Amino acid sequence: MGNRSGVSPKALIIAAALIAAPGWLVAQTNSPSAAANKAAKPEAKKAWVLPHTPDGQPDLQGYWTSLSFTPMERPAKYGNREFLTEEEATQIYKEGIQHSYEFTFNDRAETPVYDATVYALSAWQEGVAPNRRTSLVVDPPDGKIPALTPEAAKVREAMRKHGPNQDYADPNAPVKADTAEDLNLGERCISFGGPPILPGAYNSNFHIVQGAGFVTIEYEWNNEMRIIPLDGRAPLSSNIHRWHGDSRGHWEGNTLVVETTNFRPGATFQGANPKTLKITEYFTRADQNTIEYKFTISDPSTWTRPWSAIVPLSHMNGPIPEYDCSENNNDAVNILAGARATEKAAAEKAKKISQIN
């Protein structure tokens, strides 16, 4: 998992959610044609004028996907190259589409675990557009997430030895499922993470709505909702912790800047320290079909320096239907019941052996 470190923790959550979540089945009904059309017509960009809401804000509203075939960290083969050639970008885009047809979580080529077509999904997810960047990480300039602080490295190593509920757990470790609290937050239908907005393997879809004084971002996963006030109010007390942190927004020119703190312990991006983590997001409408979305992660107790990534958000067609999750969480039942069945079988086997002896 190490070679795709930006995707792997997310992938674990997604792997779990795939088994768990009945809501996602109805959520994949969009046709790929819109994205194909827009990729073929770049000239439409010239005539585009930034739309505004009736109360005069830059208009970010609509349905967007963060799906991307660009790795979080820059593969070694690109060295210091920040951008791909057109040909390389097209090639990766095609591979990505193929990959989403038969994607896997840990190793795309050797361990196919999931075939999208089984669930009558289209062969690739609607909306994604080619991206010429070699990595989502743009700062540091080497395209790599900076080194962990020594303390954070220790914490992560300890998490690795834990059960499957931790993002950085060893996927081959025995499954610990004594209680629901041993499952990860996605399996429990509590939180599918974020901010930041990252590309997942599927369902990386969002609905942005702007009302007077607020921007809301609905995540398709579990219909989780961020309500971002723009009225300059003070941050929440540090005694209040939220699953997606607590966000405050303001406009800098045409860019919506959102600062998020007050994270809940155990529910932070890449296991960062909830007390010191601050995520700043920058949403800029780049054209009719794209929001350039940049985020900066600052957590001096986890990383040796702040770092930033750019994830293009591409227009997709709505709507986003309800994503019921805890209401039909078969995953929690089946994982726990499976663990009990495994224990029972082991106990019976031990009993038989002791009887023979």
Place this chain on the structure above:
Amino acid sequence: MKVTPLLLFLFACAPMVVSAQTAAQRRPVNAAAAASKISTPGEFPPYKPPLTADGKPDFNGIWQAFVTADIDIQDHDAQAGPHPDIMGAYGAWPGGQGIVEGGEIPYKPEALAKKKENAEKRMVVNITSDDRRHETGDPELKCYRPGIPRANYMPFPFQIIQSTDNIMMVYEFEHALRTVYMKNDDKEAPKDAPADSWMGWSHGHFEGDTLVIDTTGFVPWTWFDRAGDYHSDALHVVERYTLVSPYHIMYEATIEDPNVFTHPWKISFPLYRRMEKNIQLLDFDCVEFVEKLLYGPYYKDPSK
């Protein structure tokens, strides 16, 4: 009422008291008395709501009902909650007057029996990995999305974020979410629900200053209250939201379900604007509070 010299004195110099007396005596209302009628429950003076930038009545804000309908939407006495031996007054439920017009829900006879069974088994939770999990137990107890109209009168706030094409209603209870589609669009907001859902499939429009929301496409598993009042997947709810003051919405809903009720019925109650400085929704993602209740039978026995 006997008019005493003291009352006559109050008539002369205390308008608030005067209005209460005049209402009680059904006297003609003069201008001063009309202004003071704000204090009369159930009555609001004429009100013209502020408009959004696109010219619609502005419903943006955080709202909450203060009826006890989540316990029972019909008239009910105060009662001990579950496990009074350990919960005491923490767990007791207040009495309240119902929100159902005419007092009674017009159940079909067999449906009334089902409601009673629901109430008896409201805390019988049996979680399986299939739809049998929904056969008994109040969905609120299990932290499931409350559905409509129940979400609007649970003892939690909800926020309305109003845009031109969509109105988002975000409920603090389990971050339940409704998207109210304000435009008709075959692709992005089709008329019929693409799939049944807990919060339903909602289309809205304005009739004068009233926001009217028509919702169908429900799963058959949400309830109206802890008293077992229920519906089928044929539920059709038409809600009317009218701003009647800077701080109040009058809410009405017509509830129709020919599988369960003999005819449509109505509920109504006011919603109050939450006015605390810097009020915002927080998280009540109650899943973490119900896991042992739901999945406990599948937990490892710590004694083994």
